[in-house]
Amino acid sequence: MLALAExxxxxxxxxxxxxxxxxEMNAEAAASLIQSGKEPVMKEEARLTATIELIDRAVxxxxxxxxxxxxLGTVHENRHFEGLSLAEAKKLSSYFHFTxxxxxxxxxxxxxxxxxxxxxxxxSLEHDIPRGSWSIQLEKAxxxxxxxxxxxxxxxxxHVPMTKQFGYIYFGTGEKNLDLPFML
Amino acid sequence: xxxxxxxxxxxPQRAPGxxxxxxxxxxxxxxxxxxxxxTGRCPAGPCSGTGPxxxxxxxSAPGAPGTGHGMDQSPELEPSQESxxxxxxxxxxxxxxxxxxxxxxxGLEQPGYNPxxxxxxxxxxxxxxxxxxxxxxxxxxxxxxxxxxxxxANILTKILDEQPPNTVDxxxxxxxxxxxxxxxxKMDTLRDEPLIPPTFEAxxxxxxxxxxxxxxxxxxxxxxEMGRPALPNVxxxxxxxxxxxxGLNKDESYYIxxxxxxxxxxxxxxxxxxxxxxxxxxxxYIIAEVQLREGEEEEETEEREETIAExxxxxxxxxxxxxxxxxxxxxxxxxxxxxxxxxxxxxGTNKYVYFVCNEPGKPWVKxxxxxxxQIVCARKIKKFFTGWLDAPVVSFPPFPGKEANYLRAQIARxxxxxxxxxxxxxxxxxxxxxxxxGGGDTYEENAxxxxxxxxxxxxxxxxxxxxVKGILKQGRCVWINPVQKSEENDEExxxxxxxxxxxQQExxxxxxxxxxxxxxxxxxxxxxxxxxxxxxYSVAILRSNRWPGAYAFASRGKFENIYFGWGHKYSPExxxxxxxxxxxxxxxxxxxITETVDPSVEEEMAFKMAQEEALAEGEEEExxxxxxx
Numbered sequence: 001m002l003a004l005a006e007x008x009x010x011x012x013x014x015x016x017x018x019x020x021x022x023x024e025m026n027a028e029a030a031a032s033l034i035q036s037g038k039e040p041v042m043k044e045e046a047r048l049t050a051t052i053e054l055i056d057r058a059v060x061x062x063x064x065x066x067x068x069x070x071x072l073g074t075v076h077e078n079r080h081f082e083g084l085s086l087a088e089a090k091k092l093s094s095y096f097h098f099t100x101x102x103x104x105x106x107x108x109x110x111x112x113x114x115x116x117x118x119x120x121x122x123x124s125l126e127h128d129i130p131r132g133s134w135s136i137q138l139e140k141a142x143x144x145x146x147x148x149x150x151x152x153x154x155x156x157x158x159h160v161p162m163t164k165q166f167g168y169i170y171f172g173t174g175e176k177n178l179d180l181p182f183m184l
Numbered sequence: 185x186x187x188x189x190x191x192x193x194x195x196p197q198r199a200p201g202x203x204x205x206x207x208x209x210x211x212x213x214x215x216x217x218x219x220x221x222x223t224g225r226c227p228a229g230p231c232s233g234t235g236p237x238x239x240x241x242x243x244s245a246p247g248a249p250g251t252g253h254g255m256d257q258s259p260e261l262e263p264s265q266e267s268x269x270x271x272x273x274x275x276x277x278x279x280x281x282x283x284x285x286x287x288x289x290x291g292l293e294q295p296g297y298n299p300x301x302x303x304x305x306x307x308x309x310x311x312x313x314x315x316x317x318x319x320x321x322x323x324x325x326x327x328x329x330x331x332x333x334x335x336x337a338n339i340l341t342k343i344l345d346e347q348p349p350n351t352v353d354x355x356x357x358x359x360x361x362x363x364x365x366x367x368x369x370k371m372d373t374l375r376d377e378p379l380i381p382p383t384f385e386a387x388x389x390x391x392x393x394x395x396x397x398x399x400x401x402x403x404x405x406x407x408x409e410m411g412r413p414a415l416p417n418v419x420x421x422x423x424x425x426x427x428x429x430x431g432l433n434k435d436e437s438y439y440i441x442x443x444x445x446x447x448x449x450x451x452x453x454x455x456x457x458x459x460x461x462x463x464x465x466x467x468x469y470i471i472a473e474v475q476l477r478e479g480e481e482e483e484e485t486e487e488r489e490e491t492i493a494e495x496x497x498x499x500x501x502x503x504x505x506x507x508x509x510x511x512x513x514x515x516x517x518x519x520x521x522x523x524x525x526x527x528x529x530x531x532g533t534n535k536y537v538y539f540v541c542n543e544p545g546k547p548w549v550k551x552x553x554x555x556x557x558q559i560v561c562a563r564k565i566k567k568f569f570t571g572w573l574d575a576p577v578v579s580f581p582p583f584p585g586k587e588a589n590y591l592r593a594q595i596a597r598x599x600x601x602x603x604x605x606x607x608x609x610x611x612x613x614x615x616x617x618x619x620x621x622g623g624g625d626t627y628e629e630n631a632x633x634x635x636x637x638x639x640x641x642x643x644x645x646x647x648x649x650x651x652v653k654g655i656l657k658q659g660r661c662v663w664i665n666p667v668q669k670s671e672e673n674d675e676e677x678x679x680x681x682x683x684x685x686x687x688q689q690e691x692x693x694x695x696x697x698x699x700x701x702x703x704x705x706x707x708x709x710x711x712x713x714x715x716x717x718x719x720x721y722s723v724a725i726l727r728s729n730r731w732p733g734a735y736a737f738a739s740r741g742k743f744e745n746i747y748f749g750w751g752h753k754y755s756p757e758x759x760x761x762x763x764x765x766x767x768x769x770x771x772x773x774x775x776x777i778t779e780t781v782d783p784s785v786e787e788e789m790a791f792k793m794a795q796e797e798a799l800a801e802g803e804e805e806e807x808x809x810x811x812x813x
Contacts, residue, residue, distance in 0.1 A: 079354065142383050142385075153750060183759075
């Protein structure tokens with residue numbers, strides 16, 4: 001469903017029951033749907049759910065150390081997280097994607113030796129493709145660090161250094177910015 | 185003498201007062217017979233310092249040291265010993281004085297070392313074990329100067345104070361933190377230079393905003409201006425936009441307010457407006473839309489014209505010099521199309537002057553006026569702003585200018601596309617519109633404007649109108665025929681050619697003050713009332729779909745436009761960069777320049793023969809003619 005939703009282009013209508021005609025966009029999927037007896041349409045609510053999931057997976061980020069992995073493999077919130085220091089907060093490598101890691105195993109053994117398995121078990125933002133797809137700024141007289149994603153325009157992540165506060169939010173049109181490589 | 189012997193001077197290691205074991209003796213089942221009294225007498229010979237050896241004589245054999253600590257002391261010898269012995273008398277019901285280190289009995293009166301320990305009950309042993317353990321814990325680490333005892337005490341204090349849940353899971357971290365805290369305190373031996381946190385520096389900059397100028401001068405100035413005050417009420421607009429969920433936080437709005445006040449003080453400004461904020465990769469831009477007072481603008485244009493004239497003269501001279509040189513390679517006859525002149529300040533795209541700053545508190549920078557070439561190019565590229573005004577814009581087609589120019593071009597496009605006002609708020613000054621200029625450029629506020637109710641403004645887009653002229657394809661608001669420029673050229677031939685070749689149709693854009701309901705494409709605007717629950721105080725909000733980030737609100741005669749965004753237009757299709765121009769056409773092949781194969785020897789010979797025959801025939805004919813004559 002996610003792959004299908006990625007193909008639907010254009011703005012959201014605002015009506016959860018609006019139906020997108022899939023025949024125009026993806027003939028194969030439409031055909032497969034017809035065969036299984038359903039209509040080749042996708043409802044906007046499905047597209048909305050899929051979009052939320054895509055955004056979370058692609059650009060949902062957390063600061064390093066906010067979550068720890070126990071030896072049993074479960075991931076917990078680190079209640080002893082005191083926040084990043086100001087120097088760390090300005091670096092992209094101190095933020096991780098909060099999804100299953102993809103790049104970790106590709107690291108060289110030397111790099112892996114420096115990692116702390118309890119906190120460094122996620123992908124860092126440093127190696128995101130394309131490079132420069134995050135804008136990192138200090139706001140409010142340097143007390144808040146704000147990261148904005150350029151791939152999904154409208155995703156904003158904030159963190160107050162030396163405190164436990166962080167979070168991300170999305171305000172936007174719900175469309176991926178495929179023009180990113182041209183814009184950088 | 186009893187336990188409270190007047191001569192009892194306790195050894196330094198004992199606490200003053202009766203030694204602890206005395207109380208224990210009271211509760212112990214195995215109590216030594218109370219007959220025992222303090223004596224300073226030592227059974228062994230060499231135990232005393234001042235030779236009371238003789239004293240011990242009558243009691244026991246002088247050469248019999250350590251013959252048991254005779255529990256029985258004869259009371260009559262005490263006084264003599266007490267008087268003689270310089271040793272401290274001590275209350276020791278076991279009956280022996282403090283042993284000096286060199287004596288074999290040293291340390292034996294400590295609980296646990298007593299040879300009669302098996303008779304001593306368990307709490308004593310436990311006490312000893314406790315004391316041993318405590319001594320071990322109190323051992324100071326050679327590396328860090330801490331000791332385990334204090335560290336544990338601190339940890340427990342911290343835990344009991346804070347009482348975090350699931351402490352056992354985070355105990356190591358707590359320990360680390362306590363150690364960390366310890367070290368911080370201990371580093372104060374030398375005063376470090378106080379690190380200035382960046383917040384302090386930023387606050388210094390903002391402090392400049394809060395300075396109030398001399399009061400009297402300002403008051404006079406304000407009274408003189410009869411018209412609307414130049415400073416816009418940013419907070420009021422922020423309040424209305426907040427109803428729609430748009431805007432910056434209050435602190436930032438207020439800083440911008442103060443920064444605008446500074447701008448007005450420094451520059452000669454007639455009207456000023458907070459245009460919006462454009463986000464960039466490294467820094468953001470805060471933009472103010474301003475109309476300068478009339479005198480100031482003219483000076484600038486004069487300066488520009490002078491510099492341009494000088495530039496032309498220089499190129500003219502250079503051209504003459506080149507012509508004087510001989511044997512020049514043929515000059516290309518290509519003349520680039522004449523640049524379209526930019527609109528004069530105060531009209532069209534350059535109607536307003538824009539000032540930008542990265543953050544309120546930083547100095548305002550004036551953006552240069554925009555040229556049509558820049559607008560045309562800006563339409564073809566899509567680039568993020570970095571936040572540095574002098575950054576180059578690397579793109580194809582190459583953008584003629586730096587980021588400041590690109591920013592100005594985007595601002596012009598956004599203004600032209602999204603600045604709207606309620607219909608009827610502005611009206612044309614003169615009713616006779618001049619058709620040459622494509623509609624009046626000036627408008628003024630309608631004094632008799634009656635704001636339609638908010639519900640109507642939300643439902644129908646006909647209640648809103650653009651008050652900024654749209655930009656034509658040419659990049660200007662007013663179309664200009666570039667052919668007119670060629671009058672300055674000396675060669676008239678070219679003039680005629682150009683007129684024939686370039687048939688540019690006069691572009692007509694939508695006239696000023698068109699209703700926005702006539703915008704095409706995907707619904708260009710989305711309307712919304714700020715609240716459905718309280719209709720009497722709701723505000724009509726307009727969101728642009730073409731330029732995501734452009735908003736407008738209207739409420740009972742008040743309206744405002746603003747932009748918060750990245751500065752790019754929305755297009756449903758992906759952006760495709762312009763393709764490079766096609767390769768130049770080669771010179772058309774015509775027979776006269778086509779290469780032919782060189783004639784072979786036989787062909788040459790044949791050709792020569794033919795020529796000779798022709799000559800011979802010709803001569804014969806001439807001979808014949810001559811003969812005829």
